[in-house]
Amino acid sequence: MNELSQAFSTALTLLVGLDSGLLEIVGLSLRVSGTALLLASVVGLPIGAALAVYRFRGRGAAVVALNALMGLPPVVVGLLVYLVLSREGPLASLALLFTPSAMVIAQFVLITPIVAALSRQVVADLWSEYEEQLRSLGATPGRALPTLLWDGRHSLLTTVLAGFGRAVAEVGAVIIVGGNIAHVTRVMTTAIQLETRKGDLALALALGIVLLFLSLLINAGVSLLTRATERRA
Amino acid sequence: MNELSQAFSTALTLLVGLDSGLLEIVGLSLRVSGTALLLASVVGLPIGAALAVYRFRGRGAAVVALNALMGLPPVVVGLLVYLVLSREGPLASLALLFTPSAMVIAQFVLITPIVAALSRQVVADLWSEYEEQLRSLGATPGRALPTLLWDGRHSLLTTVLAGFGRAVAEVGAVIIVGGNIAHVTRVMTTAIQLETRKGDLALALALGIVLLFLSLLINAGVSLLTRATERRA
């Protein structure tokens, strides 16, 4: 257990020292997961909202499938993306394997179902309140979607933060498609796994603490930002 | 890419054949993640609801922290639980390391913040509708919690399913505290990782497909069950 106290002091040293190696890894983590989250939100929020609003045969099945996809294992996502991007895969020509772009794609695939499934529930709750009124006003489902996403933005924030958490914390997918190459595709979680393999649990934990601290900063920033915007509105 | 088609046919063979080795692994996966989810729900739902209802200094900070904990990396959780359960840790006497119980604990730690953070948002939405009425009726926050959890059960279901998805899909934590010991602590995700390491990508993918298929069955079962209960009510 003295690794734990050692981990905290190492984490502190890392945070204070901000050495360039750490900054590089942290920067890539945020870039990759941030981009994946952006894309997943752009795709997942409308999908979730659409599943809440449109009525069609098989909607129930689609919702069940989406909920099940929240249990997509990162390693499986990694393998799928790996096969698609590999030399023998259909997108080989893009030469994306072992680049940060491949990691973005993998995390995007991983978290889009999560963002979509959670936002479906949020939007469905709002829709049950708004449905008759919006239909009465002549809003087609297509016109209702942006309204619902906008009016539900506070609740959807938690959804998006859940997606970010999943992306920034996962290692199974990015290590397969990124390869954990030093200075190229090494991110916080792959570095943590590496130190764990090496048996340097204190350093691994310290990196974990740094990652959590970062998540905390980002969440706090988002929270302050939302409050500030609300106050203005 | 022919791994992909091969994976599907292997998956089919596995599902049809239902050999005892696979059943053992599948069974353990479900037992571990199911137990972890149960515990995480028992702890996380009330915590989330309490954060939505009780007003206290630092509540905002607590919510931010909880949201950030959704980004807890599985490997870090695995390390923490390992250090606690290890022979040199405080709970060494329980001799839980490398047992399914250790895996349950790790997944519990991993998903409780997720269940709590997501349920906080769901309950907060409901509370904004119920607050004045429940306070008027003389419900203390403590009495309001079960009411909110019950009346919000449909929305909370998605939350719980998200927790299940996270638990059943993660590998980083269970492999550290479970050790991926054949016939003892091998679950679907650690088996998938093992096959990936061995380069048997088709088998790894096939196991992934089996896992997803299971998730699908469980989600469908839950969905049918809820609808049936609703119809009766």
Added chain:
Amino acid sequence: MTAGASILPLVARGLVYQVGGDRLLGPIDFELEGSGRTIVLGPNGAGKSLLLRLAHGLLAPSSGTLEWRTSDAAELRRRQAMVFDRAVLLRRSARANVEYALALHGSRGAERRARAAHVLERTGLARIGDRAARALSAGEQQRLALARAWALRPEVLFLDEPTASLDPAAARRVEELIVEIGSSGTAIVMTTHDLALARRIGDEVLFLHLGLLKERAPAADFFAAPGTPEAQAFQRGELTW
């Protein structure tokens, strides 16, 4: 008020609405012919709100038919509006609620702003147009819902108890407004529990009881000589649960 051929008449035949095994409304037959003010009366739970929602196309009949002159769904939507008994206001300012509805109907820019300002002015909300709609008082919300529906210049306007939460003066002003809207070519279909109001402004009365259309008559006749014992008791305030 609206261009093109009218969407009226609306013809209901054997209209039934049920939930589970319970028949909540019908079978009902009626026609809504043209402009004018139709008042739907009846005790609580008679099915007035259900009837309005069915006519407005928000609920699908369990059996029977409801037919407008046109079957163009988008056109039907565009030419009707409804004020619910319980206003559902969007999470934005009162003005933005009106402008949102106008935007859905294709109104843009200065025209939209002018129309919103006009309807808010006429419903006494101009001063508080920038308040969050959901923070408004009960009566203010009810007026906002009316303003929003009226802003759309519907050919048929369904009003579900539009004066229930209004103070005496507001109720008078809204009554005048409803009469004015009706006179400018909009068909009004309105429920109310204010029999004096119904008597003053109603052209025709539909009287519902326990889900059935018990009586349909010109308002003057209905109030002068109700044709059924239920309607008589209702008017005396004695048709009780």
Added chain:
Amino acid sequence: MTAGASILPLVARGLVYQVGGDRLLGPIDFELEGSGRTIVLGPNGAGKSLLLRLAHGLLAPSSGTLEWRTSDAAELRRRQAMVFDRAVLLRRSARANVEYALALHGSRGAERRARAAHVLERTGLARIGDRAARALSAGEQQRLALARAWALRPEVLFLDEPTASLDPAAARRVEELIVEIGSSGTAIVMTTHDLALARRIGDEVLFLHLGLLKERAPAADFFAAPGTPEAQAFQRGELTW
């Protein structure tokens, strides 16, 4: 109706409620002395609902004080009840809504069932007690909210427009019920826009306008000779926005 010393009187001094920079109510001084029926009148947006919510302890005054005889918060809660202008019903049956409230107040078993059955019966909901509360019609919901609050046998009962959505007969029955509740020792504080109702059952009137308490008088005096130009205009239905 309730055991032990009364929680009344309620004394408000310099009561102010504001949101952001806007003063929505006050400063207001008043006392609520004992049982009897106090009617709060005023135009839409005058601050009636805010005043009830402040008195009931759901909102905290921005400044000024509100004091009951006792300062035991749990006791205060237990001895008051309120019917909101917009009923908030839990997602369960009508009966379960009443029983839920009773359970919160410690009522158990047969006693609870009997009390719930009684209040549902008296508000005309016995027949539909097993329907989902949120599927009820507007008037049924309003009666259910009243039944639920009354079931608790409060010492002070706040009613925000409790007859707004009721049909004529139901309004009469509910009026009788309110009078009966008041006579059995419960202090009633009620808002309404139905001046005839206020005149019939009010003991005292508080007249609010633009957030200020303009007049406070015995009901008979208020209606016979309103003391302020605003109250005069209000009664004539001419105090408009």
Added chain:
Amino acid sequence: PLAAETPFLTVASTTSTEDSGLLADLLPRFRAVSGIEVRVVAVGTGQALRVARAGDADLLLVHDRPSEEAFVAEGYGIERVSVMANDFVVVGPTTDPAGIRGMGDVAQAFARIAEHEAIFVSRGDDSGTHKAELRQWRHAGIDPTPASGTWYRELGRGMGGTLNTAAAMQAYSLADRGTWLAFLNRAGLDLLVEGDPRLQNPYSAIVVDPERHPHVKAALAQRLVDWLVSEPGQAAIGAFQVGGERLFVPRAELAPGP
């Protein structure tokens, strides 16, 4: 019989013994003669040492001599027992852009790779294999670390993950023969260099010292070690094959270590 009644011991091992399938072949044989169940936790070399050091395993099975010696010297293990060996091989793309196929001297082969700046993936995880690879660079007189991120790529992954990456990148790499032979995703990779005596890779077993950790099942662990070095154990190791090739050499056949 209840599973709890079966005596068991926990082995901390590197992934190569597990991934090659060797342990899955050996352990049932051991169980048949001893009645002892062996639970294998296969992790990175450093992690295996760390787990054993904490007393969370009863036996250590790794292939990194300096760490093993330190482990014993620091009093965590009783004795280092040589069990078997395999050897390292240099793998690379079939097209072999650096032209090292068939070379007998690893140092020369590595020098060629560096000269061509052909992509080389390193485990980069401080494992036994990684350290062996670094030794070969030293022999070749080359320091690849400045090139890290260009042609020299440090992955920080296990052997299997590294081979998967090498296959996809068409890169050279150093692998242990066991994992290589058992590895299925070879897509376009070939074994290019083998047989250099420097590439020997001895595995040792160390029983965790019960004086350090009184709870460890030293007696059970010792029985496994004894069986591994016994006649039947060594025979089983020597007989273990994948795809018709022998993966591990019994210790009796080993040349004396460097």
